[in-house]
Amino acid sequence: MKSISSLQNAQGNTQKKVCSKCGEEIALRRGEHNGITFAYFCRCDYEERMRAFTEREEAEKKQRVEELFKDARIGRRYHSCTLDSFKQELNPEAYRAVLRYVQDIERNVEKGIGLVLCGPVGTGKTHLAVAVLKEAIGAGYSGLFQTAPELMYRWNATYSSSGTTEEEFFRTLRDVRFLVIDDLGKGKWSERVAERLYAVINARYNELNPTVITTNLVGQDLRKYVGDAIADRLYDSCLFIEFKGKSFRVARLKGENGNEAGSAPTGKD
Ligand SMILES: Nc1ncnc2c1ncn2[C@@H]1O[C@H](COP(=O)(O)OP(=O)(O)OP(=O)(O)O)[C@@H](O)[C@H]1O
Numbered sequence: 118m119k120s121i122s123s124l125q126n127a128q129g130n131t132q133k134k135v136c137s138k139c140g141e142e143i144a145l146r147r148g149e150h151n152g153i154t155f156a157y158f159c160r161c162d163y164e165e166r167m168r169a170f171t172e173r174e175e176a177e178k179k180q181r182v183e184e185l186f187k188d189a190r191i192g193r194r195y196h197s198c199t200l201d202s203f204k205q206e207l208n209p210e211a212y213r214a215v216l217r218y219v220q221d222i223e224r225n226v227e228k229g230i231g232l233v234l235c236g237p238v239g240t241g242k243t244h245l246a247v248a249v250l251k252e253a254i255g256a257g258y259s260g261l262f263q264t265a266p267e268l269m270y271r272w273n274a275t276y277s278s279s280g281t282t283e284e285e286f287f288r289t290l291r292d293v294r295f296l297v298i299d300d301l302g303k304g305k306w307s308e309r310v311a312e313r314l315y316a317v318i319n320a321r322y323n324e325l326n327p328t329v330i331t332t333n334l335v336g337q338d339l340r341k342y343v344g345d346a347i348a349d350r351l352y353d354s355c356l357f358i359e360f361k362g363k364s365f366r367v368a369r370l371k372g373e374n375g376n377e378a379g380s381a382p383t384g385k386d
Pocket residue numbers: 198202203204205207208236237238239240241242243244245300331332333365366381383384386
């Protein structure tokens with residue numbers, strides 16, 4: 118970056134000064150980024166300043182996400198959930214579909230492609246949603262895990278607390294690159310909830326930010342629950358993966374699936 122004095126020298130001198138790095142003439146130019154006007158002197162200086170903007174914005178975004186969700190991340194029970202710790206023989210098709218998604222995680226995130234993991238209780242939907250979220254975070258994307266009821270609870274809290282405003286909360290849900298909404302369909306469905314969920318899903322859809330949803334609702338039941346507008350956006354932007362089989366929790370209690378009761382790495386549910 119050039120100092121002001123070297124700029125003045127450059128301007129006061131009849132001989133043009135040229136940047137030794139990019140070869141462009143050193144002159145005072147004006148740039149604009151997100152409403153901020155700034156001065157730069159040549160192309161490489163411009164690029165350096167833009168890089169600094171991006172770095173600062175990423176750091177601010179990360180801090181915002183961390184501040185808002187310090188106590189609402191992946192639950193401890195699911196900390197050890199990975200693709201490797203998933204017994205694929207219990208749900209081979211779902212496992213393979215999720216694996217394919219993860220193998221191409223960057224392309225999928227860039228295209229805004231998410232997942233809807235649906236099926237009966239205890240079949241590993243949350244386990245694999247967490248595994249995918251960890252992969253996305255590992256690939257450098259910001260990520261958040263929220264259960265649907267918790268999300269609505271936190272949203273309500275923005276009205277009564279003086280901390281986070283509703284708009285800040287919405288922006289976080291919109292802007293986080295990778296969002297998991299766990300257990301959609303279990304909470305009470307009011308008009309207000311419907312409006313908020315639509316706002317989040319639609320904004321993320323528009324921004325090409327992928328959303329992963331886990332739900333017990335399949336097919337028409339899901340469409341009926343979330344309504345046509347949300348369902349259409351999900352069908353357009355997500356891969357639907359159906360989980361089958363019986364509850365791993367029950368099997369674990371009975372000591373099936375090669376586990377002693379309560380001995381699975383993630384503990385008993
Ligand atoms: N195929 C599997 N291999 C290893 N562990 C599994 C498998 N399926 C489920 N589990 C474990 O069983 C427990 C229940 O799974 P999970 O919470 O992912 O089910 P779910 O489909 O999300 O159920 P629900 O619909 O009730 O939320 C978790 O501890 C999870 O790690």
